[in-house]
Every structure is written in C-alpha cells, then in structure tokens.
Amino acid sequence: MKAVLAREPFDVSVVDVPGPEVRPGWVLLNVRAVGICGTDLYAYRGLHPFLTYPRILGHELAGEIADIDAEDAAKSGLSVGDHVAVEPYLNCGQCHMCRAGRSNACLKLEVLGVHCEGGMCERLVVPVEKAHKPTRPLSDDLLALVEPIGIGAQAVRRARVASGESVAVIGAGPIGVSAMLMARLAGARVAIVDLEATRLARAAEMGAELTIRPQERDVAEALLAFGEGLGPDAIIEAVGMPATICQAIECVRAGGRVAIVGQSNKPLDFSYGPMMKKELDVVASRNSAGLFPGILAAMVEGRLPAEKMITHRVGMAEVPGTLADMDARPSEYCKAVVRI
Ligand SMILES: [Zn+2]
Ligand SMILES: [Zn+2]
Numbered sequence: 001m002k003a004v005l006a007r008e009p010f011d012v013s014v015v016d017v018p019g020p021e022v023r024p025g026w027v028l029l030n031v032r033a034v035g036i037c038g039t040d041l042y043a044y045r046g047l048h049p050f051l052t053y054p055r056i057l058g059h060e061l062a063g064e065i066a067d068i069d070a071e072d073a074a075k076s077g078l079s080v081g082d083h084v085a086v087e088p089y090l091n092c093g094q095c096h097m098c099r100a101g102r103s104n105a106c107l108k109l110e111v112l113g114v115h116c117e118g119g120m121c122e123r124l125v126v127p128v129e130k131a132h133k134p135t136r137p138l139s140d141d142l143l144a145l146v147e148p149i150g151i152g153a154q155a156v157r158r159a160r161v162a163s164g165e166s167v168a169v170i171g172a173g174p175i176g177v178s179a180m181l182m183a184r185l186a187g188a189r190v191a192i193v194d195l196e197a198t199r200l201a202r203a204a205e206m207g208a209e210l211t212i213r214p215q216e217r218d219v220a221e222a223l224l225a226f227g228e229g230l231g232p233d234a235i236i237e238a239v240g241m242p243a244t245i246c247q248a249i250e251c252v253r254a255g256g257r258v259a260i261v262g263q264s265n266k267p268l269d270f271s272y273g274p275m276m277k278k279e280l281d282v283v284a285s286r287n288s289a290g291l292f293p294g295i296l297a298a299m300v301e302g303r304l305p306a307e308k309m310i311t312h313r314v315g316m317a318e319v320p321g322t323l324a325d326m327d328a329r330p331s332e333y334c335k336a337v338v339r340i
Pocket of ligand 1: 036037038039059060148265
C-alpha cells in the first residue's frame with residue numbers, strides 16, 4: 001500500500017510499504033482523511049522531541065471499517081462500512097494514569113505517527129475501542145478534525161472553563177482555535193491573541209468575541225478589560241513559547257487558571273511572583289482522554305462549526321509539497337486535510 005514516510009528531516013515521500021495484519025481486538029480501516037498537524041511539520045523539520053525516523057506520519061484520522069472480528073463487532077456496535085474517527089493514543093491500560101482515567105498521559109503511551117507508525121497510508125489497524133463512530137454519519141473531513149479538537153477540549157477541561165466565564169486563548173493556530181471552539185461550547189466568552197491578522201480573522205469568523213494583535217494594542221490591557229477589569233477567569237496557552245506562557249501567568253485574574261497546551265522544548269525562565277501572589281492554578285494539558293464521544297455528539301448536533309478550520313484539501317502525493325509550503329507560509333494554513 002502507499003504511505004507517506006518521513007525518512008529523515010526534510011525527506012518526506014510517498015512510498016510502498018506492506019499493509020497491516022488484521023488481529024483480534026483490532027479493526028482494519030481504509031483510511032479516508034488525515035489532518036496535517038504541527039506535529040507532522042515538526043517531524044518534517046526534525047524538531048520533534050520524541051519522534052524517531054523513518055516514520056509514517058499522521059495521527060488525525062478518519063477511516064472506513066474494512067474488516068472487524070464478529071465478536072468485536074457485537075461488543076462495539078461497529079460494522080464494516082462505518083466511518084469512524086480514530087483516537088490515536090495507544091495506552092497500556094494498567095499504569096496508575098490509565099487506572100485514573102488519564103490514559104492521555106499513560107506512562108507507556110504510544111501516539112500513532114509519533115512513537116509508532118501513523119495513518120497517512122491506505123490501510124491501518126487500530127484497537128476496536130479507539131474507533132469512534134458518530135450517532136449519525138459525518139463527513140470524513142469532520143471525523144479527521146475530532147483529534148485536534150480533542151486537544152483543545154482537553155485544555156478547556158484542564159482549565160475548568162465554566163459557562164459565563166471569560167477565557168483568553170493565546171495562539172490562533174489549529175489548537176488555539178480548537179480551544180476557542182470548545183470554550184465557546186462550554187458557554188464562555190473567548191478572546192484570542194495572535195500575531196497574524198489572517199489567523200485572527202479566521203478565529204473571529206468561527207466565534208471569538210475579541211481578537212487581539214500584539215502589534216496593534218497592549219495585550220495585558222485588552223485582557224484586563226475583557227475580564228471585567230480583573231483579567232480573564234482562565235487563559236489557555238496554545239503557542240508553547242516561554243514568553244507567551246509568562247504572558248498567560250501575568251494576564252490571568254487573581255485566583256484564575258492557566259492551562260498550557262502549546263508544546264516547547266525550551267527551558268522556562270520566569271518570575272514566580274505573580275503566580276504566587278495571585279494563587280494561580282497552572283496546569284499542563286496533553287492529548288485528550290474520553291472526549292471523542294462528546295465532540296462527535298456536538299458535531300452531529302451542529303453545535304461545533306469545525307469545518308471552517310479546513311483551509312486546504314490535498315491528495316497523498318501533494319503532502320511533501322504541502323509540508324514545505326506550511327513551513328514557508330504557516331499563517332496561510334489552519335488545517336490541511338489529506339484525502340486518501
Ligand atoms: Zn495533531
Ligand atoms: Zn498506562
């Protein structure tokens with residue numbers, strides 16, 4: 001079968017590889033759509049901290065069930081022909097994190113396309129419980145968006161966002177936009193901060209009440225006003241730079257919450273004073289756990305205008321060129337979806 005392989009940094013191509021073996025407890029999928037993520041771009045550029053080469057990329061996956069064991073089908077309610085969203089986090093089920101319902105940070109976690117082969121290929125097997133079927137059929141494009149939206153949803157959960165609150169999201173890339181959508185779904189008002197005007201315009205179109213461009217106005221002042229003169233109840237950091245993490249800690253109101261979902265491998269050097277003085281809850285957010293069904297339900301009910309995230313649709317052969325273009329012109333992209 002064909003697969004998109006990163007052989008080493010800056011060397012991504014479509015290659016022929018053996019197809020997967022069907023096994024009990026796992027379901028065989030014909031992959032239909034794959035979102036290209038910042039993770040894939042990091043893999044392309046050789047900047048990902050855990051990823052080893054060669055690696056088949058892709059973890060934002062929609063597939064159609066091609067084969068499932070009869071017993072598994074009976075247990076799961078899945079059948080051949082169903083279109084599903086794939087939860088790409090393979091967890092051990094036994095460690096203390098898995099037992100606590102925090103499989104997203106399992107001690108032995110393997111993410112498809114990062115620690116093991118991904119799904120940017122024609123066929124894929126995944127554990128039955130990782131295939132999520134919506135209650136009514138959704139497009140493959142939407143199904144491929146469930147995983148990145150889950151990243152935002154987990155950050156919103158970690159920030160304990162409640163209805164009626166003011167929330168700021170720093171960063172209007174796909175993860176920031178996902179967090180914005182999920183905070184809105186939770187009933188919060190959302191302000192979003194980004195350097196790029198095109199990204200802010202897209203976020204406004206998708207429901208952000210206030211957009212803030214640091215080149216045009218003072219972020220701290222704008223967020224203070226947005227949060228009724230106190231600052232926002234919660235801030236979700238979706239950039240992953242030391243400066244924006246510090247900005248979140250500085251701008252959130254006293255007693256507020258900061259959830260960091262932006263990834264960084266830079267050391268963080270910050271003044272601890274504001275965090276202590278305001279008695280903040282500052283937490284990290286990784287992947288998602290147990291959130292796929294709720295996201296699918298919101299999509300089915302038409303309460304999640306997620307499709308607007310898709311700015312580009314490409315075929316498998318165009319992936320290497322698309323990665324190079326995303327690297328050169330990142331703000332032109334929110335989500336590119338590969339149709340398989
Ligand atoms: Zn992703
Ligand atoms: Zn585990």
